[in-house]
Amino acid sequence: MTDVAITTKSQTRAVVRLRNWTVYFGACAFVGFALFPLYMMITTSVKTDQQAFAWPPVWVFTPNFNAYYNALFVFGGRGVGHYLMNSLLVTVASSALAVFLGAMAAYGLARFRFLGNRDIAFFILSTRFAPPIGFIVPIYLMATRSGLLDSPIALIIVYTSMNLSLATWLLRGFFLEIPIEIEEAALVDGYTRWQIFLRVALPLVRPGLAATAILSAILSWNEFLFASIIAPGNAATIPVFLSGFSASMNIDWAEYMAVGTMAILPIMLFTLLLQRHLVRGLTFGAVR
Amino acid sequence: MPHVEFLNVNKMYPGGTRAVIDLNLTVEDGEFVCLLGPSGCGKSSTLRMLAGLESITSGDLLLDDRRITDAPAQSRDMAMVFENYALYPHLRVFDNIAMPLVARGVPRAEIRTRVHQVAQTLHISQHLNKRPQLLSGGERQRVALGRAIIRTPQLFLMDEPLGHLEAYLRVQLRAEIRRLHERLQATTVYITHDQEEAAAVSDRIVVMNAGRIQQLGTLIDLLDRPANRFVAEFIGSPPINLLYAVLSNNGNALQIGPTLLPLSPPQRARLKKVRGDGFTFGIRPEDISLTQVREITTIPGRVAVLEPQGDKTVLIADTPSGHLSALVPSKDVPQPGESIRLRCEGSRAHLFGPDNEGVLHGIG
Numbered sequence: 001m002t003d004v005a006i007t008t009k010s011q012t013r014a015v016v017r018l019r020n021w022t023v024y025f026g027a028c029a030f031v032g033f034a035l036f037p038l039y040m041m042i043t044t045s046v047k048t049d050q051q052a053f054a055w056p057p058v059w060v061f062t063p064n065f066n067a068y069y070n071a072l073f074v075f076g077g078r079g080v081g082h083y084l085m086n087s088l089l090v091t092v093a094s095s096a097l098a099v100f101l102g103a104m105a106a107y108g109l110a111r112f113r114f115l116g117n118r119d120i121a122f123f124i125l126s127t128r129f130a131p132p133i134g135f136i137v138p139i140y141l142m143a144t145r146s147g148l149l150d151s152p153i154a155l156i157i158v159y160t161s162m163n164l165s166l167a168t169w170l171l172r173g174f175f176l177e178i179p180i181e182i183e184e185a186a187l188v189d190g191y192t193r194w195q196i197f198l199r200v201a202l203p204l205v206r207p208g209l210a211a212t213a214i215l216s217a218i219l220s221w222n223e224f225l226f227a228s229i230i231a232p233g234n235a236a237t238i239p240v241f242l243s244g245f246s247a248s249m250n251i252d253w254a255e256y257m258a259v260g261t262m263a264i265l266p267i268m269l270f271t272l273l274l275q276r277h278l279v280r281g282l283t284f285g286a287v288r
Numbered sequence: 289m290p291h292v293e294f295l296n297v298n299k300m301y302p303g304g305t306r307a308v309i310d311l312n313l314t315v316e317d318g319e320f321v322c323l324l325g326p327s328g329c330g331k332s333s334t335l336r337m338l339a340g341l342e343s344i345t346s347g348d349l350l351l352d353d354r355r356i357t358d359a360p361a362q363s364r365d366m367a368m369v370f371e372n373y374a375l376y377p378h379l380r381v382f383d384n385i386a387m388p389l390v391a392r393g394v395p396r397a398e399i400r401t402r403v404h405q406v407a408q409t410l411h412i413s414q415h416l417n418k419r420p421q422l423l424s425g426g427e428r429q430r431v432a433l434g435r436a437i438i439r440t441p442q443l444f445l446m447d448e449p450l451g452h453l454e455a456y457l458r459v460q461l462r463a464e465i466r467r468l469h470e471r472l473q474a475t476t477v478y479i480t481h482d483q484e485e486a487a488a489v490s491d492r493i494v495v496m497n498a499g500r501i502q503q504l505g506t507l508i509d510l511l512d513r514p515a516n517r518f519v520a521e522f523i524g525s526p527p528i529n530l531l532y533a534v535l536s537n538n539g540n541a542l543q544i545g546p547t548l549l550p551l552s553p554p555q556r557a558r559l560k561k562v563r564g565d566g567f568t569f570g571i572r573p574e575d576i577s578l579t580q581v582r583e584i585t586t587i588p589g590r591v592a593v594l595e596p597q598g599d600k601t602v603l604i605a606d607t608p609s610g611h612l613s614a615l616v617p618s619k620d621v622p623q624p625g626e627s628i629r630l631r632c633e634g635s636r637a638h639l640f641g642p643d644n645e646g647v648l649h650g651i652g
Contacts, residue, residue: 181374184341187361188368188445189435190391203378 038264045257052253067254071262080259083241087221088266090152090237094159095216099209101160102167107197109168110175111183121172127165136229143230150235158226163216170215174208175201210277214270221267238263290350291317291475292338292443297347299333299499307333309499311347320469320476322490324483326522330499331479332447338477339445340364351442362391364443367436371448373428375420375435381407382416385434392439406434409468426457437468444476450485462488483507483523495519511572517644520570526602529576531609533569533639535559542639542651544569545608547587549634550652564642573602575636576614578622579629587612587630591622605630 044052046063072079109121139158140149148154178201186196202209224239232240242263245256292315299308308330315321323331336342337349340361349357356364367388375384382403383390389399407413410430420428429449436444449465450458466489469476480486486493487507495502495510495518503515507523514520520528533544539556541548551559559567579586589605589612601618604611605628614630622628634652641647 179372179374181370181372182376184339184361185368185370185374185435186376186387187341188339188364188366189388190362190365191387192362195391200376200378206378 041257041260041264045254045261047254049253067252067258068262071255071258080238080241080262083236083238084262084266086152086231086235087237087239087263090155090159091217091220091267093152093156094163094220095213097156097160098163098167098216099171099213102164102212103171103202103205103209104197105164105168106171107175107201110172111201121169124165125169128162132162133225136225139226140229148230150231150233152231152235154230155227155235155237158230159216159220159223162223163219166219167212167216170212171205171208174205178204207278210274214274217270218267290314291319291352292477293348293350294334295348295350297334297337297349298345299330299337299342300345306499308337311501313494313501313504315475315477318473318475319492320466320478320490322478322480322486322493323496324480324486324493324522325496325502326481329496331496334496335445335447335477335479338443339366339368365441366443366445367439367441368445368447369429369432369436369449371451373420373425373432373452375428375431377420380417380419381412381423381431384420384431385416385438388435388439402438403434406438409437410434410464425453426461429453429461433465433468437472440472440474442475444474446476446478448479448481450480450482458482458485465489483525495522497522513646513649514570514638515646517568517570517640517646520638520640520646524572526573526613526615528570528572528638529612530640531569531571531612533567534565535567542567542569544587546584547609548584549632549637550585552652555648555651558648559639562641562647566642567647568640568644570638570640571632572636573613573615575633576612576616576630577633578603578614578616579631581631582629585631587632589628589630591624591626591628594621594624 045067046065047058047061048064051058051061072081105124109117109124143149143154146154148157182204183196183200186200187193191199221237222239223237224243227237228240228243231237238259242256242259245251245259292313294311294313297308297311298306300306311330311334313334323334325331333342337344340356340359340363344357347357348355351364376387379387385403385406386399389402394402403416404413407416410433412427412430412434415423415427415431420431423431429452432449436446446465450461453461462485465478469489478486478489480489483493491506492504493507493510494504497518502522503510503519505513510519510523514523517530521530531544533542535541536543536548539560541550543549587607587609589607591603592606592611593604595602595604596618599618600615601621602613603616603621604613607630612630635650637648637651638646639648639651
């Protein structure tokens with residue numbers, strides 16, 4: 001009886017181990033597949049042209065950072081730095097606005113009973129139904145008439161309005177998850193609604209704020225369509241600047257890849273930084 | 289001096305549920321009042337209206353003769369303890385207790401001393417730097433109590449504060465709550481559905497059902513003179529026996545199955561005035577005894593089930609009028625299946641009219 005049980009146990013253990021290895025192998029293959037382009041981009045940016053096009057590929061080489069130097073200080077007169085700053089400004093401003101305004105809207109929708117509450121929430125989400133390209137002409141016209149064409153402000157406004165609906169909808173879900181008693185306790189303790197929002201509700205949806213900030217930032221940072229049309233020149237963001245490369249006849253691959261690397265790095269760092277706030281379960285144990 | 293007054297207060301929820309109907313209730317200064325009732329009886333709505341967390345549909349609410357019917361919760365100067373503790377999960381225990389003082393702009397040094405005092409009273413000093421998640425249920429509820437008593441509010445509100453705790457902790461904490469009340473003499477409104485807990489902590493019990501107050505009084509009042517059938521059934525453990533009864537043909541006695549219980553002349557007169565027929569006769573298990581006398585005033589029956597409870601046993605008998613439970617000494621208990629005779633202590637019996645209101649307390 002016991003023998004049988006033990007055999008079965010060790011057999012299942014072997015099966016489990018085999019299954020684990022299969023899963024690990026699959027995961028490794030997938031990660032490799034996903035990261036290979038990134039690897040190619042980064043290595044190409046520090047290779048010479050001969051190294052980049054050598055066959056078989058050169059795996060071991062001395063990296064040189066000329067491309068970065070050129071991209072930052074020589075290229076096009078003032079380099080990529082200006083466009084990086086444009087992207088940074090537009091992304092930070094529009095994400096911060098979207099998260100802050102979205103949090104206030106979401107809190108109102110989650111916590112106050114008023115006529116058409118749910119309809120408004122759905123309407124906010126529905127603003128994302130139509131493809132953005134449908135708005136490109138009116139937005140271009142508005143930017144021209146208001147004199148904001150080729151200015152970061154235009155992009156900030158467009159990105160904020162694009163991200164706001166997502167932020168509101170996401171954060172509403174997070175606010176709804178806060179046990180209502182915690183806020184009622186704060187009310188009875190003598191706090192105003194505004195104080196409760198700032199001191200109780202916001203800290204409790206920190207994972208939601210982080211998630212929303214990451215999503216908004218990624219969307220704004222990578223957005224190309226609107227940027228290329230309403231900010232094509234001085235206010236161009238890094239995706240617009242990058243697109244200039246592929247248009248030219250002979251591409252300098254090292255510089256192209258160096259700019260690409262610099263375009264990816266900030267948003268990657270930002271995501272990694274905020275990631276630790278994404279832990280759920282902050283409200284667990286608050287009640288019961 | 290009345291401290292809190294509900295004047296014809298009604299609560300109607302969207303959708304038409306009437307949670308509280310024509311509530312009139314006065315809580316005296318320094319009194320500990322318990323709202324007792326089954327779930328959905330309106331006790332929580334009453335407390336939440338008092339706290340300002342729920343709007344009052346109609347009627348008035350007075351605090352020290354001041355009308356606070358529409359006053360926002362944060363201006364009412366009350367402290368509330370919730371069933372699920374409702375601690376701030378992102379704050380340490382210290383800051384949780386300090387929150388009401390922070391809201392009032394109390395200087396930091398004073399907050400520090402007062403939090404430490406309160407923590408000492410409630411035996412949670414060693415937890416002040418922890419997050420609430422690390423505490424047990426009993427400790428969390430102590431923190432919630434601490435947050436309430438850190439200041440001296442007009443009123444303490446407690447919404448089933450012991451509901452989620454284990455039995456032994458409940459008994460321990462309810463004694464502490466009572467002791468705190470003796471010391472602070474603060475007016476308290478407390479909600480529970482546990483009558484034993486209600487009796488242990490409060491000065492006065494308000495029994496509620498279906499949105500209405502059924503009866504007010506001490507547990508003894510409620511046991512001895514239940515105002516209606518609901519109170520009689522809800523209060524008392526093991527629960528009261530309720531049997532169908534009619535007035536005998538000559539009107540001189542109460543007839544319960546084959547049993548006749550004689551009525552005194554004033555009682556006859558009282559019953560004659562009752563409209564409709566069919567009464568409910570109520571007798572508590574502890575007021576029924578076994579007897580050898582085969583008289584018309586005793587109830588014949590057969591032992592169905594025995595539930596020993598130490599030196600007493602709950603004996604459930606089949607009688608012509610239905611099941612009847614009696615609390616009898618565990619010595620000399622008849623065996624299941626035996627024929628027995630039961631005598632009801634008439635002076636402890638209750639009679640409810642066709643409308644379920646109490647008509648007589650004590651028969652014969």
